[in-house]
Amino acid sequence: MRYRAGQRIWETTSAIPLSDGDLEGKQKDLSPAEEQESGRFDVKANESILFFDNLFPLKLTPVLSLLSRRTETDQQLTDLLQRFNSSSLGIMDPIQLVKRAIPGNLPIKVTEIMPRLKDGGAFVKFEYDPSLSASEIEAKLLKKLREEPIKPWFNPFGRIRARLVRGVPWLEDLHRYPSTLLMVEFVPPEPGASAAELPEEVLYSLFRRYGKIADIIPQPADSKVTPRYAQIGFPVLRDAIMARNCLHGFVLGEAQGGGKTGTKLRLSYVKREKGHSIWNWITSHPRIVIPIVAALIAGVSVVIFDPIRLFFIKMHVQHSLRYTDWRIYKWFKSQTGSFSFHKTQEHIEGLGTIWKHRKDLIEQLQSWLDGSSDTFIVVTGPRGSGKAEMVMSQALSGRKNVLLIDCKPITEANGEALTIRRLATAVGYRPVFSWANSISSMVDLAIQGTTGVKSGFSETLESQLNKILHTTATALKTVALSERSKADKDANLSEDAYLEAHPERRPVIVVDNFLHKSEDSSIVYDMIANWAASIVQNNVAHVVFLTSDSAYSKSLTKAMPDRVFRTLSLGDLDADIAKNFVITRLEEDWKREAQEEAEQSDENKKPIPRPNLAGLDEGIKVLGGRLTDLEFLARRLRAGQTPREAVEEIVSEDATDIVKMYLLGRTADADRKWSTEQAWHLIKALSQSPTLRYHQVLLSPTFASSLSSNATNGEAALESLAGAELITVGTHQGRPQTITAGKPLHQAAFGVLVKDRVLRAKMDLAVLNEMAKVEAKNIDAVEKELQLLGGLPRHTGESAGRVMYLLGKLDAGQRKIAQLEREMGGLKKILNEEF
16 A cells, blocks of 8 residues: 555555454555655554554643654654663653553564654554464453553543554644544545445444544535545544544445445544634624623723722812912912912903902802802803803802813814813813724624614713713712711711701802803703703702803703702993003003013113003993903003004904904804894994894894895894894893894994995895895785786686785885885995995
């Protein structure tokens, strides 16, 4: 027999005697190294092969393979025989185990030893006397091993086993490792012959001698795979190894059920996929596994990150991480006035006068915060009136545990991730993984596309914001109860009762710029209002809303419908107080600059001129008492301008801003609910009269019959313009009553705009053009109705009145269009002649 390594092709020159299991002799002797390279043994007529199992540990097969050589030379394989014949073998040497297993009275001579590391054993080729058969030698060896079991050092519970190799072993060194499942292929012993498929009974009788068989799995009858095969499973791995090494290449004759030409067995290991069964189940049941994984991730997040987030929120509310509140910083600051760890911010001087004017409001707010208030505190006033400065620097000065939430950066964030991150930053919620929501949304979308159901990984913006606010509420309650001790007289009270009895211990939440962008679709305001309502009702904290929107009650009433809000309104400063503020601000700036100049050398000294305040009263009258405008005026006066020059420049800049934002249609707000014609109508009307009747404006053609798709509702247009601060809507007993300019500076800017002949002609032309289109639309409707009446079979007295009414309306409409066209002609002449 000859074997070509790597292709499993056997060439049989003569039949193998099946009675005793001996191997056929070879025509050419091969050296041990050549046997290893060719993948087959060179077996003579009086030689056979035994396979000894349990000589090497299977778990250490990769390590032993690395330590061994890639190929065995003749000298190395011969050394094994010398070690076998030596009498000084170590107890740990596997060759010693082979020598101990072979009885001394057994008339055989070992001629070759071929270790099989990955099989954990070795092939032992031996010569024997022709008077004995190989089967008798195997029987004596088995008897000796049963009576005197030999146990290897690495497996004290196992024993050495040996069996006669009945087939033709394949000495391959491929990376194919043993398995408990064997593939038995039925191939013909010679090319062109046919092989018989062995039944389970024959397979059982062949393989049972090597160990207990777990199962025999025949090839399905309808399978078209050739050659035909069967699978045999062993419970013990070493039993499968023994069977594979002893029966590979075994040929069954016709008497054993192998057919007329015989059937050769080709054995190979089948890798079991037990290790992937769990993974396969997971990937096959995504509807069950994905929600479980999502729940586990959420649980881990709650257990690990929530305590960290609670800690950072408490530090943020208590200002524990703000070094300017540390005692050591205050001590250094007291020792040297110029000492500072951070860049100094511009100090707003002159506010003492304003706080004296608003002392009653400050004291009222402080009394509400010290009392047991179970409702919101709302501080209203136009933008620039100093609401935040009054609340934070005066009413809450020196108070512990203050949390400021500015809604402006949160609502102006682009995208959900940025919105989440800005709210988390405002309350001190960290760590926050805002980017994970985008990734989980993509994963959820991909899973939904493949499985048809949502995985639940992604969370909506509302759920993410609710999680942040809920964690903040928990931290606020912990802060409120942090100063409670067992020594208190009311230590036996419950937590809710303690918070209700000690309103001064509750933190203060200041929500600034509430309804900064008055959009009905924004959920941030509603969520903050509902969250604040639950905090107030549970006596966890005081909540102060700062807003310049007069329609704040709509949002807050939905959150707390059974409460009346405590309200403080800040208006513009009186003329005297405004003038005093500007003068004080300029005086303090002049003193500081004079002191800095005095500290310089005599050569560099320059006299500091005092600002020119001539005409300041008229400038204050124009600008009004808006704090931001007064600050702007003071900076210009400090720069050397006269009050008249400063006011004219401020009014001119404000007029330019109004044109850009309201008249040229360049505003970035694509969802605005007013048209440029409506804005011009108000500017022109307010320049003539500082106060307009609300409903008179609504009944004007520009508001009642606007053709703009986003400005068809006149009341919504006025509300949107009020939110944009072009106008201010005054109320009386809850209903809108008057319309005034958004701030006094706007009133002066309106007069400047109306005096611009080109701008006035352009905007009046747009208004007249829209009115002409409205009249044309009405005439078109009248003509259609007249055409319908003219198509009646007969005219009666009842329809004559309607016809006359429509004809009169048609004539009036046409006369109005003619008048509008004459006016538009004059305006076009101005646009053609003037710049």
